[in-house]
Amino acid sequence: MTISLLRLRLLMPFSLPLANDESEPIVSRLPAAASAPAGRVIAHISDVLLPRIIRVRSLPQRFQQLEAASQEAEPALAEIEQQTNAAPLPLAADIQNATLLADNLIKRLAQCYGGIARSVVKHRGSEPASLFYQSAQRVMAMLARRQLLAYRASSLPSSSSWRQLHALYRMACDPSLQALNGDTAPIEHEYLGALLLAYLDPPRQARGDLDLIHDCARQLAAYAVVSEATIEALIRQTTEARFLVRSEEGHPGQPLSRLAANSPFTGTLLVDCSQVLAAIDRNLSRQPGKPVQPELAAPPALLQALRVALCGRRARRFTRTRLFPHADLVGGLDAVIHFLDGNTYTRRALDAPGLMPGGPTFATSEWLLIDESPDGFRVRFVRGDQSHLSAGQVVALQPRESSRIHVCLVRRAVTVHNHLELGLQLLSPQVSVVALPKGGHAIFLHSLPAFGSYAGLIALPGALRGQQRLDLKVHGHPIERRIGRVLEANEALEFVALEPLSR
Numbered sequence: 001m002t003i004s005l006l007r008l009r010l011l012m013p014f015s016l017p018l019a020n021d022e023s024e025p026i027v028s029r030l031p032a033a034a035s036a037p038a039g040r041v042i043a044h045i046s047d048v049l050l051p052r053i054i055r056v057r058s059l060p061q062r063f064q065q066l067e068a069a070s071q072e073a074e075p076a077l078a079e080i081e082q083q084t085n086a087a088p089l090p091l092a093a094d095i096q097n098a099t100l101l102a103d104n105l106i107k108r109l110a111q112c113y114g115g116i117a118r119s120v121v122k123h124r125g126s127e128p129a130s131l132f133y134q135s136a137q138r139v140m141a142m143l144a145r146r147q148l149l150a151y152r153a154s155s156l157p158s159s160s161s162w163r164q165l166h167a168l169y170r171m172a173c174d175p176s177l178q179a180l181n182g183d184t185a186p187i188e189h190e191y192l193g194a195l196l197l198a199y200l201d202p203p204r205q206a207r208g209d210l211d212l213i214h215d216c217a218r219q220l221a222a223y224a225v226v227s228e229a230t231i232e233a234l235i236r237q238t239t240e241a242r243f244l245v246r247s248e249e250g251h252p253g254q255p256l257s258r259l260a261a262n263s264p265f266t267g268t269l270l271v272d273c274s275q276v277l278a279a280i281d282r283n284l285s286r287q288p289g290k291p292v293q294p295e296l297a298a299p300p301a302l303l304q305a306l307r308v309a310l311c312g313r314r315a316r317r318f319t320r321t322r323l324f325p326h327a328d329l330v331g332g333l334d335a336v337i338h339f340l341d342g343n344t345y346t347r348r349a350l351d352a353p354g355l356m357p358g359g360p361t362f363a364t365s366e367w368l369l370i371d372e373s374p375d376g377f378r379v380r381f382v383r384g385d386q387s388h389l390s391a392g393q394v395v396a397l398q399p400r401e402s403s404r405i406h407v408c409l410v411r412r413a414v415t416v417h418n419h420l421e422l423g424l425q426l427l428s429p430q431v432s433v434v435a436l437p438k439g440g441h442a443i444f445l446h447s448l449p450a451f452g453s454y455a456g457l458i459a460l461p462g463a464l465r466g467q468q469r470l471d472l473k474v475h476g477h478p479i480e481r482r483i484g485r486v487l488e489a490n491e492a493l494e495f496v497a498l499e500p501l502s503r
C-alpha cells in the first residue's frame with residue numbers, strides 16, 4: 001500500500017490507548033434507543049460507547065463495533081438533522097446545542113474509523129488492505145455528512161473539513177498513482193458527492209430543497225470525473241462546469257471560468273462535471289413517460305437552478321460599498337404585500353409600530369446592512385422574530401431613517417461566524433400592490449433591470465396561468481398585460497414577466 005503513515009497521522013491526529021478485547025459486544029449495552037431522547041442516545045454513544053470501542057485491539061472487531069454503533073446512532077442523528085433543517089433562522093439555542101451534539105458525534109465516528117485506517121497502515125501485512133479502504137470510505141462519508149449538517153444549519157463547511165477530504169482522497173485514490181478499483185471507487189464517489197453538493201451551492205437554494213439537492217448530488221457524482229490537472233488537459237477542455245481543486249486549500253475548488261492567469265497547477269486536481277451537466281439537461285428535456293438516466297426527482301425549476309449553479313455564476317456586475325446602517329426586514333409574500341399595502345412607516349417616534357392604530361399584523365426583524373450595490377444588499381441579522389428565510393423567498397427591506405422600501409429576492413442565506421447573513425437581489429426601483437382578477441393580491445414590479453425591459457409580477461403559486469391576460473389597476477390607472485415567461489418558481493411564490501398586449 002503506497003500510503004504515507006505520517007500524512008495519515010496528520011489527517012487524523014488523535015488516538016486512544018488500546019486495551020484488551022472485551023468478550024461482550026459493547027453496543028449491546030446501549031439502553032433502548034427507541035424510547036430515549038435523541039440527545040441522550042447521541043451523548044451515550046459519543047461519551048460512553050466510542051471510548052470503549054476504540055480500545056478494542058482486534059481491528060476487524062473494532063470495525064464491526066463501530067458499524068453497530070453507527071446504526072444505533074442513525075435514528076437520533078436523522079431526527080436532529082431534520083429538526084435543524086426545518087428550524088427557523090437564526091437557530092434557537094436548543095436547536096444549536098442539538099446540532100452541535102450531532103456534529104460532535106459524527107466527528108468522533110470519523111475519528112474512530114480513521115484510527116482503524118491508521119492502524120492498518122502501521123501494521124501492514126497483518127491486517128487485510130480492504131479494511132483500510134472500508135475505514136477510509138467511512139471517514140469520507142462522515143466528513144461529507146458533517147458538511148451536509150452545516151448546510152442544514154445555513155452555515156458553510158469548515159476549511160479543515162475540506163482539507164481533510166482532499167488529503168484523504170489523495171492518500172486512498174490518488175489518480176496519479178493508481179486506477180480506480182472495487183476498493184477505491186466508493187471512496188471517490190463519496191468525495192465527488194461532497195464536491196458536487198458544494199458546486200450546486202446549497203446556500204443559494206431554498207432550505208426545503210436541501211435533501212433533494214443532496215440526493216441529486218449523490219446520483220450525479222457517478223457522472224463527474226476527477227483527474228490530475230495538467231496544462232495540456234486544461235488547454236484541451238472548455239471551462240464550463242470544470243473546477244480546479246488544490247488539496248492544501250480549505251475549499252471545494254474554483255471554477256476554471258474564474259481562474260486567474262498564470263495560476264499554478266502543481267498538486268491540483270481537475271474535476272470535470274460536463275457529463276453531470278448533460279445528465280441534468282436530459283432530465284430537463286425528458287418527454288413524459290420516457291425513461292432517462294439518471295432519473296432525478298427534482299422539479300424542473302430546481303434542476304434549472306442547479307444547472308445555473310454548476311455552470312458557474314458570472315462575476316459580480318457592480319462593486320459593493322461597505323455600509324453599516326440598520327434596516328427593518330419583512331419576509332414572506334403575504335407579509336410583504338401587507339407591509340407594502342399602506343402599512344409602511346417612517347422612523348419618527350410617533351410612527352413606531354407599537355403606536356400605530358391597530359398595530360401591524362406582520363413581524364419585522366432588525367438587520368445590519370453590510371454591503372450595498374446597485375442590484376442588491378448583504379445584510380446581517382441583529383434581533384427580532386425568527387422566520388423561515390431561505391433562498392428564493394421575497395422580502396421587503398426598509399433602511400432606518402428612510403421611508404423607501406426595497407423589494408428583494410433572497411439569493412443566499414448562510415451563517416457566518418454565528419451570524420445569519422442574507423444576500424438580497426433588488427428586483428425593481430418601483431413596486432406596487434395590485435389586486436388579481438380572480439381574487440388575492442400580488443406585487444407588481446414596474447421594471448426589471450436584471451431580467452429585461454418588461455414589468456414583473458410576484459404571486460402565490462397557482463394564482464397565475466401562462467399567457468393569461470391581466471387587467472390590473474396600478475395607482476388607480478388601468479393597465480393590460482399578458483403573463484410571459486416564469487422567472488422564478490418555488491413553494492412560496494411564482495415570479496413572472498409581464499408582456500404588453502400586441503395591438
